[in-house]
Amino acid sequence: MRFGLHRVYLALCSRKGANDTGGFVGKDKCITNPDDVKGLQTRAAGKAFEQMLVGAGASIASMASSEIYNAMQTGVLNAANTSSSSFVSYRIYEQVKCYTPAGDVALWFMYQPLLMNKSKFESLSDAQQAALRAGAAKAEAFYLEEAKKQDAASVKVFADAGVEIANMSPADFEAWRAIAMETSYKKFVSDVSDGQELLDLALSVE
Numbered sequence: 150m151r152f153g154l155h156r157v158y159l160a161l162c163s164r165k166g167a168n169d170t171g172g173f174v175g176k177d178k179c180i181t182n183p184d185d186v187k188g189l190q191t192r193a194a195g196k197a198f199e200q201m202l203v204g205a206g207a208s209i210a211s212m213a214s215s216e217i218y219n220a221m222q223t224g225v226l227n228a229a230n231t232s233s234s235s236f237v238s239y240r241i242y243e244q245v246k247c248y249t250p251a252g253d254v255a256l257w258f259m260y261q262p263l264l265m266n267k268s269k270f271e272s273l274s275d276a277q278q279a280a281l282r283a284g285a286a287k288a289e290a291f292y293l294e295e296a297k298k299q300d301a302a303s304v305k306v307f308a309d310a311g312v313e314i315a316n317m318s319p320a321d322f323e324a325w326r327a328i329a330m331e332t333s334y335k336k337f338v339s340d341v342s343d344g345q346e347l348l349d350l351a352l353s354v355e
Contacts, residue, residue, distance in 0.1 A: 170233060170251035170258040171230060171233050171255075172233065172236075172249045172255065173230050174236065174248050174249070175227065176221055176227045176228065176244065181317045181318070181321045182321040183324050183328055184205075186202055186207040187206035188207070190225065192229040192230065193229075193230045194232070198333070199211070201328055201333045202230075204331060205328050210226055218244055221241065229241070232259065233300045233303040234299055237302070237303050242306060242307045247314075249315045250316075252300070252316050254316070256325055263288075334348060
């Protein structure tokens with residue numbers, strides 16, 4: 150279902166929301182920039198990410214995060230992308246050589262905003278609106294801190310298992326974004342009503 154910008158507030162506080170971050174794992178090598186995925190069979194978290202990876206020269210094997218372990222074990226996958234928590238909970242560190250976590254530079258995150266119908270929100274009293282905004286801000290701050298702890302914990306788990314840790318650089322990030330602009334961004338703009346406006350808003354968030 151598509152919602153116009155006039156029908157929803159995202160997170161009730163200027164497009165803020167909770168983010169669940171993640172990274173890459175490589176069966177035989179580290180994944181930090183687009184050249185690293187060329188020719189690899191890769192699992193990605195979401196269609197838009199798949200489009201970008203294909204643009205970088207990867208082949209896609211779509212599957213749930215719970216299937217990554219067996220796919221790595223049997224040689225179906227060379228690389229994968231999912232959340233930090235999934236990498237740990239599914240023990241992916243047992244099957245890979247290198248882990249690129251969400252650090253100062255993170256390529257993938259899952260935005261999890263609080264959504265509410267705009268007319269319904271505006272029908273609330275000023276006190277009720279203020280209470281919702283305050284609650285959203287408190288929840289966001291809590292989730293952000295917990296997500297950072299989760300990312301750091303995943304690095305320790307992989308390192309303790311003897312997995313190499315690689316970090317993505319700002320230059321790597323810009324190389325990925327250049328590919329996204331010609332693949333997933335372009336597809337989003339063409340397929341979604343008000344797509345360019347939504348994309349511009351998303352890219353404006355610091």
